[in-house]
Amino acid sequence: MNWITNYVRPRINSLFSRREVPENLWTKCPECGTMLFHRELSDNLNVCTNCDHHLAISPRGRFAALFDGGVFVEVKVPEPVADPLGFRDQKKYPDRMKAAQKSTAEKEAMLVAEGEIGRTPIVAAAQDFSFMGGSMGMYVGNAIIAAAERAVKLKRPLVLFSAAGGARMQEGILSLMQMPRTTVAVQMLKEARLPYIVVLTHPTTGGVTASYAMLGDIQISEPNALICFAGPRVIEQTIREKLPEGFQRAEYLLEHGMLDRVTHRKKLREELVSILRMLGGLPAPVAGDLPAPGTIAPPTAAGGEPEAQATTP
The missing domain is CATH 3.90.226.10 (2-enoyl-CoA Hydratase; Chain A, domain 1)
Structure with a gap:
């Protein structure tokens, strides 16, 4: 055994060895078998982007x-x-x-x-x-x-x-x-x-x-x-x-x-x-997503200062 075997070879192997990938990064669609990246799947509300299957x-x-x-x-x-x-x-x-x-x-x-x-x-x-x-x-x-x-x-x-x-x-x-x-x-x-x-x-x-x-x-x-x-x-x-x-x-x-x-x-x-x-007999809804209640900018008084501080529950 010499320094090439003890040091150089392990060093080279570590550089080219396959990195371990966490198992929870990908999800397999049970319907079509497509591998779905977890962020892409989450952004699509857990609906398969290929076949539209609802996970x-x-x-x-x-x-x-x-x-x-x-x-x-x-x-x-x-x-x-x-x-x-x-x-x-x-x-x-x-x-x-x-x-x-x-x-x-x-x-x-x-x-x-x-x-x-x-x-x-x-x-x-x-x-x-x-x-x-x-x-x-x-x-x-x-x-x-x-x-x-x-x-x-x-x-x-x-x-x-x-x-x-x-x-x-x-x-x-x-x-x-x-x-x-x-x-x-x-x-x-x-x-x-x-x-x-x-x-x-x-x-x-x-x-x-x-x-x-x-x-x-x-x-x-x-x-x-x-x-x-x-x-x-x-x-x-x-x-x-x-x-x-x-x-x-x-x-x-x-x-x-x-x-x-x-x-x-x-x-x-x-x-x-x-x-x-x-x-509920209410007016038609506003289109699109809305911010959380209390995060809308509060109404301003005549002097330009806010009348009340908005809060998030």
């Missing part, structure tokens, strides 16, 4: 694009009992919760917030499918009730984005009880004569579809979203027949009268603003 988007990412200036205030949700059944399969339920919280950086499968879209105050709730499949547990039930109560208190519409694999098996019957609980919450909005708009995203299935996800005054869906109670494979195995093309997809449901609109994610905000202002 999953987190509730925070959705709210950042939905609310004026990306500004919103979270609504507090009451905490349920952590592990009411002491459930355990391959892992303990608390361990699964900790893993989901670590991977998503969220407390639970639903986020509730309030803010303005197109200068229209609303309360919004969104499910996170990456958190245990967006499953409906006691926390999700509490979140919808908290959202409905906040909407009634502030006299604002409620916009809900659904994305779930159904009820949470680790909470058993307590999870199924969220179906009537959330139905009562929706009834609170109807009695207060407040709009309840549901945006169904891929996938919305099981007990979520059988309760609050299909009770909206207006039912909108993102393109090609799977919306059903039992999935197509289960139905095919049960009836032993081939299902129609596109069965249980958003476009099929729109054609058969179960949805009001199928709207591209990039046009969804504009459509929601138009619907909300129409239902």
